[in-house]
Amino acid sequence: MGEYATLWALAKRDGLFPILQHRTYTTLTKYFLETSIPTIVNLNCSLVWNSMNLHVYNKLNKGERSKIAEEGIYIDGYPTSVSLFHRHRNEIMKEFRFKKQFVERAQAELYRLRENRQNVVFVGVHVRRTDYSQFLKGRFQAQLVGEVYFTRAMDYFRKKFPSSLFVVASDDMDWCRSHLKPINNDVVFAGNRNTENPAEDMALLAACNHTIISYGNFGFWSAYLGGGEVVLAGNISSVPTELQHSIRSANISNWQFFPGF
Template sequence: MANDQYIYRKKYGNTDGRRMPRCNVKRTVLFLLVVGFTCFVIHSCRSSDWLTHDPWKLKEKEVKLVVPLRQIPNNQSFHLKPAIKFSYPNILTLNQGNPSLIHQLRFQNSTFICRNRGILTVKSGGRLGNLMGEYATLWALAKRDGFFPVLQHRTYITLTKYFLGTSIPTVTNLNCSLKWNSMNLHVYNKLHKEERNKIAEEGIFIDGYPTSVSLFHRHRNDIIKEFRFKKHYVERAQAELHRLRENRQDVVFVGVHVRRTDYSQFLQGRFQAQLVGETYFTRAMNYFRKKFPSSLFVVASDDMDWCRSHLKPQNNDIVYAGNRNIESPAEDMALLAACNHTIISYGNYGFWSAYLSGGEVILAGNISRMPTELQHSIRSANISHWQFFSGF
């Protein structure tokens, strides 16, 4: 009997030697399965991206942002070294030192199935002029390398507000499970084709303020088509030029963009340079006065008071037409682009006003010991009928 009890204990685990009913075994197994499944569901819910609690809430020392890989980072808060080894994972950890980054780090949603590889995007930085330069550079990079370009949502919303021809889709039309390799434009352009194709297995994110005039100027006709103003901006610009013409005959419109206010601090801090003065603008206007005696200078500026005080007309050949409305920058740009020729000082806004115009362009040079990135890029592009005049 004792031996029988030992056998029953060893086989069935009970203490009195009686055989455990089969129904109890089934209930135990079922109970364990239910508990395991419940734990799995709870864990899945907590790790999913449809949480009901706020994932942006700061913890004591750090904040972790749970972000599906199919989404692209809003790059405004990333300052990575220019190397391709950096990539954005699905969970980002930041030091709590700057809680304001939480708002900036929100990611944009995606909605349709994307390609398996070769997705290319650029930073969405700056205002209208910067965004246009970034767009044109992205377009040209994708054309050169055979990749699929997508825009940051902010860039897409801004450009489609003013232009008809933009062909690059927004990242909200993207649904990819990939990481984004980040690098600046200089590093990316130094890579060989094979290296670019290799990193294209994941998304490629061009950081900084990527603008390469020499790159997209090769496709000038296509780029101009991308930036066709919407009808009401064109009509408003033409109506304004017709009004300014008055009774003048054979008028040659010369757009003049004078940027001052916010650019002074940038030039001083970055290049130890100062704003150009009236000497530069007078020299540039005299060039057109001599070449086209019927020139009419259409001035747009963020500092019209300075313009009225320092720009000296001859035979009433200067008119002040810009609206200085920062909320509607396309109005002044469309007006300047409708002119025959252009005088600009510096900056991407002035550049695009002149580039879309298509005539002769005079821009300020020698304003600092080292040229600005845009000046260097323009010189490298060797655009015909563009010339630098000394800024002082």
């Protein structure tokens, strides 16, 4: 999703024609309505692609970018620039509209979770663990945030919205049940951990009014599609992750970093 949004914004900025890799197109169209960027297999073109990463490409001036684009540019790596696509937020949101079944399932689940509560403010909580532990340690000499961070973030929303109901989704629901302590039954563990169908959890989190996330693209997009206030973990390492840096650069209103520890 980050690659798609960045490609869309790059093409708009530079007046170029964007083309998706077919695997990206195939993945996105499982969960979202038809995207506006075509896949390469639908086009009859035989360009010789110039491969470069996003940082190198952005250092070129407009004339250089236009000249090299004549032969086609392949942006390699995992190009994501929140500051670049956030200025087109309204249009980007139209690119990521969940298919009907995911929207209906999310709304039905929130209705079920509401029960007899009045004036509920849903706060989605995404807890990324498992595979991310080794990534943080190896790449940034950092560790996963724990109970202290999530309690701090939840208490913030409890104070601001006394009728908050925290809707938790995670790849480690056992950890969540052991460490995210409810007050007056205000925490529900609704995530399904179905990695084969991640759109179910993302659509559920995006349907909430506000969001608490730890790190990672799944949490970012769950919060970004949802709108509202967002709390995310900061100061988890001496060097910010690429995504953290990109989010800070975008200066998104109603997003704030809380200390991770």
